[in-house]
Amino acid sequence: MGSPFGSRGPVRRLVTAAVALAATVGLATACGSGDDDSGGGGGGTADAKGVDDGATLTMWTRAATRPQSEALVKAYNAHHKNKVELTVVPTDDYQAKVGAAAGSKDLPDLFASDVVFVPNYTSSGLFADLTGRIDALPFADDLAQSHIKAGTYDGKKYVVPHTLDLSVLFYNKDLYRRAKLDPGKPPTTLAEWDQQARAVDKLGGGVSGTFFGGNCGGCGVFTWWPSIWAAGEDVLNKDGTEALLASDTAEKVYDTYRGWVQDDIVAPGARDETGVTWTGVFPKGKVGVMPMPSTTLGLMPKDLDLGVAPIPGPDGGKSTFVGGDAIGISATSDKTDQAWNFLAWSVGDEAQVDVVAAHKDVVARTDLASNKYSKADPRLVTINQLVADGRTPYALKFGQTFNDPNGPWLTLMRDAVFGDAAKVEKDNEAVTASLTD
Amino acid sequence: MQVKTPDRETVEPLVRTERRQRRLWHSRTLQGLGYATPTAVFVAVLFVLPLLLVGQMSLHDWPLLAGDQGANTPENYTDVTDSTLFWPAVRFTLLYTGIVTVVLLGLALLLALLVQESRPGTGFFRTVYFLPGALGLASASLLFWGMYSPTTGPLSRPLEELGLVDGPVSFLGTPTSALLSTVFLVVWKFAGFYMLILLVGLQRIPHELYEAARMDGAGRGQIFRSITLPLLRPSLALSLLLCVTGSLLAFDQFFVLTKGGPDNSTVTVVQLIYREAFQRLDLGTAAALSILVLAALLLLNALQFRGLRHADES
Numbered sequence: 001m002g003s004p005f006g007s008r009g010p011v012r013r014l015v016t017a018a019v020a021l022a023a024t025v026g027l028a029t030a031c032g033s034g035d036d037d038s039g040g041g042g043g044g045t046a047d048a049k050g051v052d053d054g055a056t057l058t059m060w061t062r063a064a065t066r067p068q069s070e071a072l073v074k075a076y077n078a079h080h081k082n083k084v085e086l087t088v089v090p091t092d093d094y095q096a097k098v099g100a101a102a103g104s105k106d107l108p109d110l111f112a113s114d115v116v117f118v119p120n121y122t123s124s125g126l127f128a129d130l131t132g133r134i135d136a137l138p139f140a141d142d143l144a145q146s147h148i149k150a151g152t153y154d155g156k157k158y159v160v161p162h163t164l165d166l167s168v169l170f171y172n173k174d175l176y177r178r179a180k181l182d183p184g185k186p187p188t189t190l191a192e193w194d195q196q197a198r199a200v201d202k203l204g205g206g207v208s209g210t211f212f213g214g215n216c217g218g219c220g221v222f223t224w225w226p227s228i229w230a231a232g233e234d235v236l237n238k239d240g241t242e243a244l245l246a247s248d249t250a251e252k253v254y255d256t257y258r259g260w261v262q263d264d265i266v267a268p269g270a271r272d273e274t275g276v277t278w279t280g281v282f283p284k285g286k287v288g289v290m291p292m293p294s295t296t297l298g299l300m301p302k303d304l305d306l307g308v309a310p311i312p313g314p315d316g317g318k319s320t321f322v323g324g325d326a327i328g329i330s331a332t333s334d335k336t337d338q339a340w341n342f343l344a345w346s347v348g349d350e351a352q353v354d355v356v357a358a359h360k361d362v363v364a365r366t367d368l369a370s371n372k373y374s375k376a377d378p379r380l381v382t383i384n385q386l387v388a389d390g391r392t393p394y395a396l397k398f399g400q401t402f403n404d405p406n407g408p409w410l411t412l413m414r415d416a417v418f419g420d421a422a423k424v425e426k427d428n429e430a431v432t433a434s435l436t437d
Numbered sequence: 438m439q440v441k442t443p444d445r446e447t448v449e450p451l452v453r454t455e456r457r458q459r460r461l462w463h464s465r466t467l468q469g470l471g472y473a474t475p476t477a478v479f480v481a482v483l484f485v486l487p488l489l490l491v492g493q494m495s496l497h498d499w500p501l502l503a504g505d506q507g508a509n510t511p512e513n514y515t516d517v518t519d520s521t522l523f524w525p526a527v528r529f530t531l532l533y534t535g536i537v538t539v540v541l542l543g544l545a546l547l548l549a550l551l552v553q554e555s556r557p558g559t560g561f562f563r564t565v566y567f568l569p570g571a572l573g574l575a576s577a578s579l580l581f582w583g584m585y586s587p588t589t590g591p592l593s594r595p596l597e598e599l600g601l602v603d604g605p606v607s608f609l610g611t612p613t614s615a616l617l618s619t620v621f622l623v624v625w626k627f628a629g630f631y632m633l634i635l636l637v638g639l640q641r642i643p644h645e646l647y648e649a650a651r652m653d654g655a656g657r658g659q660i661f662r663s664i665t666l667p668l669l670r671p672s673l674a675l676s677l678l679l680c681v682t683g684s685l686l687a688f689d690q691f692f693v694l695t696k697g698g699p700d701n702s703t704v705t706v707v708q709l710i711y712r713e714a715f716q717r718l719d720l721g722t723a724a725a726l727s728i729l730v731l732a733a734l735l736l737l738n739a740l741q742f743r744g745l746r747h748a749d750e751s
Contacts, residue, residue: 095716096501099501099502099718102501103501103502103504124503215698267588268588268605269587271699272587272609274696277588277589280589400717403716404712404716406522406697406701406708406712411700414699414700419700
């Protein structure tokens with residue numbers, strides 16, 4: 001019973017405390033001298049590109065973004081003296097693993113994180129301050145700003161985007177043709193989306209209009225919120241301490257989904273879908289139009305004729321959830337310059353175009369949205385350009401409020417769409433309470 | 438030492454034996470200490486120390502990411518009991534424990550009675566009943582999770598085609614079906630294990646008793662009530678204790694199958710501990726809840742022991 005938390009003995013904690021103390025003192029002195037150095041470029045070339053001197057760097061990432069991380073690490077190791085050793089951790093265990101390692105100061109040199117959990121880590125001091133280094137990048141302003149914002153705490157920048165995962169509409173052009181819809185005209189408003197989904201659903205024979213993860217808080221955040229943002233509204237206040245999820249626009253979005261459930265426009269299993277298999281439904285070719293993660297585009301069956309469109313709001317507009325992973329250097333790493341070498345390279349032109357774009361993934365820089373790979377596939381341009389319209393919500397208590405399967409947001413989602421919609425107002429207060437917990 | 442008694446020859450050996458015994462006792466003590474030390478160290482490091490640490494954590498504000506932030510007594514405890522999920526979780530854990538204990542032990546007893554006699558084929562059935570117990574609970578839960586899936590699982594389609602149900606079956610979709618589906622998994626997984634415990638108990642009952650009873654003209658039901666059940670009590674007591682404790686600490690099966698859903702209807706107390714520690718990243722409240730669960734278990738076990746001892750005496 002006690003064992004899950006208590007493997008650290010008092011001796012170990014004493015050592016940990018000593019290390020922590022030493023680190024704090026070190027950090028304080030580093031900050032003191034850092035102010036003088038920033039102008040004169042104390043680290044010389046080290047600050048711009050970091051150091052490539054054959055160091056071995058440890059790095060963690062979660063399984064959800066494994067292919068992207070592996071491709072970057074492989075390409076980096078092939079042409080650098082530094083070697084990055086990547087450890088992939090099961091997605092559901094990642095927060096716990098980082099937390100435990102942070103407690104015992106065992107974090108790796110580099111660790112990526114689902115961008116929504118980044119504020120929790122920056123505010124707890126897990127990442128090293130990279131403000132000067134990031135600002136010195138020639139393309140600093142073109143880095144996906146929603147990730148940079150999520151990684152900014154008290155005016156200091158701690159992370160760069162690592163892999164970008166955007167929510168976009170996928171629609172099945174074959175089913176559109178069969179339903180006498182124009183495959184060149186995906187929905188531009190929520191009402192059009194509703195009409196098109198219902199038209200496809202009429203085909204019958206196991207074909208459904210749309211699908212969503214109805215028992216998965218993370219899915220709701222990722223796929224529902226863009227419709228609210230597209231209307232120019234927000235879902236949280238600026239500090240992430242107050243929920244605005246019972247607004248009229250939000251209710252309009254919930255009502256559309258509720259209608260799909262009531263009229264059975266949704267593929268079977270939506271109500272039970274906990275998020276494990278929600279992306280596996282569309283590739284089977286029996287769903288008309290649904291929001292999907294952009295990272296799955298390269299994994300779709302070759303013979304599936306699918307189109308990509310932005311997620312619209314009730315009366316038009318477009319937005320996306322700029323998710324994925326951001327990456328930083330852990331505050332306890334003693335190889336900051338070498339680790340920065342990897343990070344600076346990973347957001348550079350070569351890595352972004354020849355590794356990220358070549359894998360049909362979203363580039364982390366808006367100035368590379370149109371590149372030689374995206375030219376071959378206009379869907380990629382659509383996705384890449386969306387980065388500028390998208391948002392990444394900011395809240396310190398994000399995970400426990402929105403991703404926790406027993407958290408208040410999932411209750412709101414299910415009341416709004418499956419249960420008693422009158423409770424949404426009250427559920428929204430519970431979300432706010434969790435955010436300020 | 439001067440021995441003044443006349444018969445030196447009879448006394449000296451006595452003294453020598455005494456010395457030898459003392460030496461023997463000494464070496465036995467050392468030996469005993471030697472044997473006990475590894476276990477004692479093991480228990481101290483892996484049980485006593487963590488327990489003390491959990492006690493300390495439960496009194497302190499202790500976020501997972503930041504570590505000890507100083508005393509927070511008794512807020513950790515009140516925060517836990519004030520949580521909206523706490524009382525429903527307590528109620529659900531008790532309900533689940535009640536259902537599982539009754540169904541599981543009833544079925545285990547039935548199975549044990551079925552394979553009690555050594556006839557041709559009983560070995561096969563004993564193995565078959567016990568087999569699911571050889572699987573890890575998390576793996577078994579994953580297996581069932583796949584089978585229960587309304588879209589990709591193998592159970593829903595045949596039921597549909599037989600016309601028994603209308604549309605895909607949602608085994609985990611409603612509070613009742615989620616609870617029953619989980620109980621089914623647990624019974625499937627553990628019935629063989631408890632059968633084994635009860636089987637050992639059954640085989641300890643002397644055959645002569647049954648023969649004597651039969652000669653006195655007792656019927657099957659009477660024999661079961663007056664001989665089998667009373668003499669099986671120690672095994673039943675052990676099964677009951679294990680089953681109740683295990684069910685109160687249920688976690689894996691719900692974590693994999695339902696994650697506490699749908700609509701927080703299957704959240705157990707241990708899931709709340711996990712949630713405090715790894716979703717809310719608060720070790721202080723997680724430790725407080727652990728201490729509460731520990732106290733409840735101690736109390737319950739004490740009561741159970743007492744009840745069983747009373748039953749033995751009467």
